[in-house]
Amino acid sequence: MRNALGNILGGIQLAEIAVPVAKETGELCGLGGTHLPFDAATLNKLYPTHDDYVGKVTTVSNALVKAGFLLKDDATQTIDRAKRSIYGMQLTCGPLCADVRQFPSNPSSMLLANQTEYLVIKDGMSLVKIADEATKLIAEGYTDTAKTKAKFTAAAAKLDAYIARTKELRASANMPPETELLLVNQATTLRDLLKK
DSSP states (O other): OOOOTOOOOOOOOOOOHHSSSEEEEEOOOOTTTTEEEEEEEHHHHHHHSHHHHHHHHHHHHHHHHHHSSSSSHHHHHHHHHHHHHTSOOOOOTTTTSSSSOOOTTOHHHHHHHHHHHTTOOOHHHHHHHHHHHHHHHHHHHOOOOHHHHHHHHHHHHHHHHHHHHHHHHHHHTOOOOOOOOOHHHHHHHHHHHHHH
């Protein structure tokens, strides 16, 4: 059974399901699942403020820790991700920032941030924060079309900073060369799309 938003009912519900930003299913990809982000109107109705979104994620995560279903470190990571997010800011996240599909078919700042965090790079959270800053700028550009060019240019500059920081981390032996190549290529692809 599914709720009105299309997400599963029952079981142990992590914040990603209990405080959803997307429909999560196994419809199109049985092993990895499918993540279909909600449109801006739905997100803005669910989370009128950023504090509201972060508060709901915090409440769910802390309850799961208390119940013994989530480790404290995992709850902290989930809450930190919510704090860095744009949810509840009344922004529109278009294709260059939305977490839809995967690179290279859909380059986006959220995917870049998620992949960077997933790779668990020493000092890599500095990269994640830069990608999150780019996401906010891109969403602001989609939301206020009079400022799209300026916001996208600022986001492209953030991606230049991401690329430079990736090279610094590689130089200090915090990641293998293939990881540097992957992240730099993805950031460059996204940056170049923002400059068009």
